[in-house]
Amino acid sequence: QVAYAVPDVIVRKIRGQWTVQLNPAVVPKVRLNQVYARLFQRHRTPQNAELGAHLQEARWTMRNVEQRFSTILDVAEAIVRRQRNFLEYGPMAMKPLGLREIAEEVGIHESTVSRVTNNKYMATPVGVFELKHFFSRAMVSANGSACSGTAIRALIKDIIEAENPQQPLSDAEITRQLAQQGLAVARRTVTK
Secondary structure, three states: OOOOOOOOEEEEEEOOEEEEEEOOOOOOOOOOOHHHHHHHHHOOOHHHHHHHHHHHHHHHHHHHHHHHHHHHHHHHHHHHHHOHHHHHHOHHHOOOEOHHHHHHHHOOOHHHHHHHHOOOEEEEOOEEEEHHHHOEOEEEOOOOOEEEHHHHHHHHHHHHHHOOOOOOOOHHHHHHHHHHOOOOOOHHHHHO
16 A cells, blocks of 8 residues: 555545546646647648648647546556455455456556556555556465465464464464465465
8 A cells, every 4th residue: 555646546436336537636638729720720831841740749649648548547447347345345355366357358458557557556445556556466275266465465464463462473373374264375475
């Protein structure tokens, strides 16, 4: 959880539905001066062709900015659909999620999802998180179900918080307690 980052997207629960919106504070307000654009269109000459190139470049830049923020919103919405339980119940309910799943759902390349989620933040009712926080490998439990590393870290945190401070549990004991709950996690992983 990050407390100091300005969120790019804001997630709220409205009438029982999770909604995602872009944070208006981070979306640049880019406009093309229509007076100059119309003036150029009326007085286009070979001598001012360079102005036409600048006008076209400005339009492309505006489209690229719109597309980038549209992609951020699409990816954030897909993450919220997949991680609804995290928003409802906290870290122990985090599902395993890969970039590929979001890429396929949104219809973009995995590398685009990676770039879009890098240094982008989501404000949720439970805190502000980098979009990358919602991705984690699946770890298979003894009964064959998958859980995320985030959920396991939350479970380890709960075990540590419940321990007697005068007699802290060893990493091996924490590993045993996780195994009793059906999670085969290496002691080395618990140590990390």
